[in-house]
Amino acid sequence: MRERVSNGTIFGYESVDAGPLAEHMCKRFHVDRLKFSMSGLDATLFSVRLARAVTGRRRIMKFEGCYHGSHDALMVSIKPRREASGDPRRPNPVPASKGLLKELVDTAVVAPFNDLASTEAIATEHADDIAGIILEPVPMNMGYVHPEPGFLEGLRALADRIGAVLIFDEVKTCGKWYGGAEEAFGVAPDVKVLGKAIGGGFPLAAVGGKASIMDQVVPGQIAHAGTFNANPLSVSAGLVTLTKILTKAGVQHAQRMGTSLAKGYIDIVRDHRLAVKVQYGGISGTVHFTRAAVTDWRSFQDVDVGRWWGYFTAMLNRGIIPMATGPDEQWTTSVAHTKADIDAHLDAFEDVAEILKHAQAEMALVEAV
Numbered sequence: 210m211r212e213r214v215s216n217g218t219i220f221g222y223e224s225v226d227a228g229p230l231a232e233h234m235c236k237r238f239h240v241d242r243l244k245f246s247m248s249g250l251d252a253t254l255f256s257v258r259l260a261r262a263v264t265g266r267r268r269i270m271k272f273e274g275c276y277h278g279s280h281d282a283l284m285v286s287i288k289p290r291r292e293a294s295g296d297p298r299r300p301n302p303v304p305a306s307k308g309l310l311k312e313l314v315d316t317a318v319v320a321p322f323n324d325l326a327s328t329e330a331i332a333t334e335h336a337d338d339i340a341g342i343i344l345e346p347v348p349m350n351m352g353y354v355h356p357e358p359g360f361l362e363g364l365r366a367l368a369d370r371i372g373a374v375l376i377f378d379e380v381k382t383c384g385k386w387y388g389g390a391e392e393a394f395g396v397a398p399d400v401k402v403l404g405k406a407i408g409g410g411f412p413l414a415a416v417g418g419k420a421s422i423m424d425q426v427v428p429g430q431i432a433h434a435g436t437f438n439a440n441p442l443s444v445s446a447g448l449v450t451l452t453k454i455l456t457k458a459g460v461q462h463a464q465r466m467g468t469s470l471a472k473g474y475i476d477i478v479r480d481h482r483l484a485v486k487v488q489y490g491g492i493s494g495t496v497h498f499t500r501a502a503v504t505d506w507r508s509f510q511d512v513d514v515g516r517w518w519g520y521f522t523a524m525l526n527r528g529i530i531p532m533a534t535g536p537d538e539q540w541t542t543s544v545a546h547t548k549a550d551i552d553a554h555l556d557a558f559e560d561v562a563e564i565l566k567h568a569q570a571e572m573a574l575v576e577a578v
């Protein structure tokens with residue numbers, strides 16, 4: 210990166226690494242073409258514009274509890290309060306910020322994650338007006354949620370039936386498996402949004418998809434502009450990250466570390482009889498402080514947030530930052546983690562689990578009284 214900085218950080222046209230990076234990413238993430246952006250926000254924004262442009266329709270279907278960046282069209286039903294969210298099978302669109310135009314919020318069609326029958330029923334009502342269906346294939350803004358068998362396949366079939374563009378927001382998942390969520394689940398969307406890990410700490414995102422869609426992104430048809438898109442610094446960081454660090458072998462190592470961390474958590478939770486669900490996959494996972502599996506936003510709301518913070522703080526006190534901050538986040542193992550790191554993490558959790566066990570027993574007594 211020092212070398213890149215000394216050669217210049219912005220030229221206003223493609224830099225030498227842009228072609229090789231695009232080629233690597235198209236192959237790795239199974240897309241025909243892609244365009245570089247700067248952040249997940251502007252990439253998902255562009256994916257929504259693409260869907261509207263190629264279908265000539267207005268509405269975007271999104272899932273309750275999924276986050277797609279801080280832009281207006283998708284700032285809907287991200288973490289809605291129970292009182293505002295209505296029927297779980299037919300969630301209300303709830304604005305996630307002040308300052309959003311009601312007309313825009315109303316273009317969002319909100320569906321419950323992992324409930325295919327309800328999603329199909331809602332989509333059918335707006336079938337002629339849904340431009341795109343966007344989702345995190347593995348929601349990671351409500352901890353870690355597995356798509357249930359058949360859910361992603363069902364959405365693929367639904368998008369085909371109503372003529373909508375299926376968009377996977379892989380801003381998080383593209384870095385969790387070598388080839389992203391398609392590699393893990395075998396379902397191919399029309400458009401993928403990639404971000405976060407691919408830039409190795411520099412601002413880089415991308416929107417990729419089928420040639421039939423991406424080839425319409427030309428001046429005068431579908432606009433995609435940005436001064437810093439494909440800037441040399443981010444592009445070089447992306448090329449080094451994806452070809453030298455997050456290689457297949459590197460990701461496999463991180464996955465082995467992630468799996469042994471998760472299995473260690475599962476053993477400790479079982480031994481201490483904690484009311485905790487460990488949900489994991491790829492290189493990420495989390496501990497949900499709840500008795501039933503978290504499958505969507507409504508079940509995430511049953512998570513005991515206070516107990517999660519107790520766990521997090523107790524881990525910090527033992528010198529371990531166990532994951533990103535908040536029960537809606539998750540851990541991610543990296544190419545740099547070693548077995549010694551995993552052992553140290555699990556030793557700390559063993560200790561913390563003992564405290565949690567006593568706290569749980571005391572709470573049970575209080576509840577019994």
Ligand SMILES: Cc1ncc(COP(=O)(O)O)c(C=O)c1O
Pocket residue numbers: 247248249250251253276277278279345350378379380381404405
């Ligand atoms: C799934 C998902 N999509 C989009 C975004 C937005 O990305 P950015 O923060 O780079 O704008 C995020 C950020 O956390 C995300 O988790």
